[in-house]
Amino acid sequence: MTTQPIVREFEADLTVVSAVEAAADVVTLTLAAQDGSALPPWTPGAHIDLVLGDDLVRQYSLCGSPADSGQWRIGVLRAPDSRGGSKAVHAELSAGATVKVRGPRNHFPMVASPRYLFLAGGIGITPMLPMIAEAEASGADWRLVYGGRSRSSMAFLDELAAYGDRVTLLPQDEAGLPDLDALLGVAAEDTLVYTCGPTGLLDAVEERCAAAWPAGSLHLERFAAKAPADAGDDTSFELVLQRSGLTLSVPADKSVFEVCREAGVSVVGSCLEGVCGTCETEVVEGDVDHRDSILNDEEKESNEFMMICVSRCRSDRLTLDL
Template identity: 70%
Template sequence: MVATKTIVREHEADLVVRAADTVADGVLALTLADPSGQPLPPWTPGAHVDLILGDDLTRQYSLCSSPGQPGSWRVGVLRTPDSRGGSERVHTSLPAGATVRVRGPRNHFPLVASPRYLFIAGGIGITPMLPMIAEAEASGADWSLLYGGRERSSMAFLDELAGYGDKVTVAPQNETGMLDLAAVLGTPQPETLVYCCGPEGLLGAVEKLCEDWPPGALHLERFSAKPQEAAEGGESSFELVLERSGLTLEVPPEKSVLDVIRGAGVSVLASCLEGVCGTCETEVIDGDVDHRDSVLNEEERASNEFMMVCVSRCKSARLTLDL
């Protein structure tokens, strides 16, 4: 099988925090730059980077600055009460002047060219939308944003969005109730792409309402793994062939493909271990992949060219990877 894309080895460097600004209740915006003033790698709207916060603590955050400003990157980080340590570390240990290891950028949520966009954001899901909106505006596309949150004080970047006027609808729950998604998604719109990012409840509702929209109209980004149905009859083992390493291994039911690869001493970058960030994307040479990630769209899954080895498995007896 010949893949239609390549996996690019990512930039990794220590960057300095030029600014750490509170942009809403519990939301910190970090501006990151190269200590020597060198330009950072180019990126496109929808990209995110890894902040490597410790030996076993890496978190992904969307870039929410402008791709046209190569001297710095900006990320917005929500301090979550049930934090596993990532957002807490950012808020308490990365003031202006601090240094942090950063890997990326990578983009599994690209903005596809279209004459019309409907952006829907919930809470911190506004971050990837900011550069998308700027690009849509610059291209002359017709667009609108529906932005929900608990209350205005918790909704980041409202000052920036105010400059777009009535193209932006701000809907705090304590003022307007739940987002009226049916009003904007109930009737499929021609030549319109829907981009949505936010909590799982919002994403699930948007997915349901977009079932009658044209294929490919909906684009989502998840911050946590999409709930998966349990495999019928439980997990099964399969043979794993690492083509370039010359290894044939067994993947038992209780281990992931990533676990087995690393156990054999083969290096694979991975971060979230939930099939969300795309770091462990690996080229598939042969095998019927059981895709369980929250990154690839239906077309990409059907092509069977790449998989996220941290969560996905194999339906066939053998899986061959380009490793």
């Protein structure tokens, strides 16, 4: 058996060049290599991991310019219900600090299209910024509808002002919630919908696009996992790790990720909720029960990759490229 080389993703301690308040409770961090070297390339929709502690890893969308290989920019909301990540960023990552970074990864890629409708809620504006810049540079027709709690809570307004009336701002305390029925009730020809923001917005957009838009029109990125599947019917299955030469058993009450870790197999995970994509693994054989919030229907049907932190197997045996 030929062993495939393991490709290690970029991981390094980066310097915080600047930490700037972009809106109420939103800070933008600019990160650079300590020796000034170029950072790995990325495309609109990509995110990076910030390793903020031994068991504290969080993902943030890159919102600068992919053309700038010397710096990465992210925007971080200090969430009132933070589990520690955003609080650590706001409290500890000032200019001059260092932070371990992994990535970038892109599970929210921008597909070429003559037209785009961008729908952003709150800090969900961050992945949209480089997408909008690319759409503008390509000559595509596009529109952004950007909602937030209030104007003072909405970041990057100065940057967006340069695009004029292509951008519609909807502070909730001034204009209420976006009228999704008007925006999405009828499918627009040759148009892709990109959305990112709170769960309520994404669920509502997903519902309307499913009812009226062609398959493949909607592209979204979630900050929080969808409601978990009922684990009551989970069963055990055999797990074959092709490169490691191991055959393991995954019981009903453990994930593939947990079983691999317990067997001493090197797997990397972060959110462990099927949101970040860190644990994405190539499937060799097996009928995967996809439970992540990343892959679209077409990607799940292709059965080429799975998120081993949440997804399971419907067949008796699952073979992975591990």
